[in-house]
Amino acid sequence: MKPAPRSPILLTPGPLTTSDRTRNAMLRDWGSWDSDFNQITARIRERVLAIVHGEQTHVCVPMQGSGTFSVEAAIGTLVPRQGHVLIPSNGAYCQRLARICRVLGRQVTTIDYTEDRQVEAADVDRMLEADPSITHVAVVHCETGAGVLNPLHELALVAARHHRGFIVDAMSSFGAIEIDARRTPFDAVIAASGKCLEGVPGMGFVIAKRTTLEQSEGNSPSLSLDLYDQWTYMERTTQWRFTPPTHVVAALDEAIAQYLEEGGLEARGARYARNCKALVSGLAELGIRSFLDPSIQAPIIVTFHAPKHPAYAFKTFYQEVKQRGYILYPGKLTQVETFRVGCIGHFGEAGIPGAVRAIGETLEAMGIGMGSRMVAA
Numbered sequence: 578m579k580p581a582p583r584s585p586i587l588l589t590p591g592p593l594t595t596s597d598r599t600r601n602a603m604l605r606d607w608g609s610w611d612s613d614f615n616q617i618t619a620r621i622r623e624r625v626l627a628i629v630h631g632e633q634t635h636v637c638v639p640m641q642g643s644g645t646f647s648v649e650a651a652i653g654t655l656v657p658r659q660g661h662v663l664i665p666s667n668g669a670y671c672q673r674l675a676r677i678c679r680v681l682g683r684q685v686t687t688i689d690y691t692e693d694r695q696v697e698a699a700d701v702d703r704m705l706e707a708d709p710s711i712t713h714v715a716v717v718h719c720e721t722g723a724g725v726l727n728p729l730h731e732l733a734l735v736a737a738r739h740h741r742g743f744i745v746d747a748m749s750s751f752g753a754i755e756i757d758a759r760r761t762p763f764d765a766v767i768a769a770s771g772k773c774l775e776g777v778p779g780m781g782f783v784i785a786k787r788t789t790l791e792q793s794e795g796n797s798p799s800l801s802l803d804l805y806d807q808w809t810y811m812e813r814t815t816q817w818r819f820t821p822p823t824h825v826v827a828a829l830d831e832a833i834a835q836y837l838e839e840g841g842l843e844a845r846g847a848r849y850a851r852n853c854k855a856l857v858s859g860l861a862e863l864g865i866r867s868f869l870d871p872s873i874q875a876p877i878i879v880t881f882h883a884p885k886h887p888a889y890a891f892k893t894f895y896q897e898v899k900q901r902g903y904i905l906y907p908g909k910l911t912q913v914e915t916f917r918v919g920c921i922g923h924f925g926e927a928g929i930p931g932a933v934r935a936i937g938e939t940l941e942a943m944g945i946g947m948g949s950r951m952v953a954a
């Protein structure tokens with residue numbers, strides 16, 4: 578067998594670069610009935626719950642599929658059919674949340690912001706005051722579209738004060754940015770294997786408040802995405818209800834072991850913050866400005882203004898940077914030409930300086946480097 582070619586470094590917010598240890602954990606097969614495998618599932622559930630200090634109040638329910646499957650499972654199961662969901666929205670993933678509600682036939686109201694702003698707890702407060710028909714507030718913690726960190730704790734307190742349900746898409750922040758169930762009230766926090774825990778993609782999980790989940794039987798319009806059924810079956814049998822993504826589970830277990838060895842949330846968050854800082858300052862030296870105000874930038878993914886130059890095209894830029902070993906991400910904004918660079922994943926401290934160098938060389942090769950263009954003021 579030939580050795581696998583060296584993979585490029587993924588500077589994308591999931592799938593992301595994983596460690597050899599994590600990938601090697603997928604080199605054996607597991608039976609879904611086997612008690613060794615089911616112990617792995619149990620260990621993941623326990624450790625994930627501990628990351629948010631939810632042991633006393635919440636349960637962790639894993640779900641097959643990409644992160645969106647778990648969001649859909651949470652909305653469909655935890656919001657009753659007559660529910661009405663309020664979504665403060667500042668980007669693509671907030672819009673996806675709203676879309677899920679509509680598809681599932683849940684009434685939805687949004688408060689819309691531009692993508693360069695945080696959503697505001699005061700606006701949610703006013704809406705809840707004005708409209709008693711709203712039963713739930715659903716928010717995105719880190720809006721991966723532009724990279725904005727939303728004020729989760731304040732939003733949670735507002736929902737709690739009005740006695741409404743509170744559901745969080747924490748997909749791109751979970752494990753790196755603190756969420757503490759002991760002080761931030763929530764009914765559900767949703768995350769996935771292939772983001773800040775640095776596993777491979779293929780499963781998500783919902784950390785649900787036990788008392789809320791207990792009351793959610795029969796809500797789900799879906800069989801496979803019924804979180805209540807998945808939970809009760811797993812509690813009863815220790816097994817997944819339908820075929821588990823065994824290799825993904827094994828890899829996540831190994832990834833979480835490394836997460837804990839690294840020092841858990843604090844160390845992971847600090848590493849990403851260092852990556853983010855090095856990235857923003859490195860590209861600034863090349864004349865490339867980040868899109869967001871630094872005060873609302875999450876250290877997860879950074880949106881940059883594309884160079885204003887006739888020779889710039891994202892496709893060429895992407896291919897040139899890829900040839901140098903790094904995979905970037907297209908922008909997700911509608912109004913301005915941007916590209917995105919992720920700060921998350923298992924790459925050494927040289928990863929970011931290497932990427933900055935690759936981008937610099939690419940700009941030179943495209944004839945739009947510092948030497949050949951005016952830097953916009």
Ligand SMILES: *Cc1c(COP(=O)(O)O)cnc(C)c1O
Nearest residue numbers: 643644645670719721746748749
């Ligand atoms: C990645 C992500 C998701 C899930 O996307 P999938 O493509 O289904 O994995 C949901 N919300 C946010 C904020 C994300 O970053």
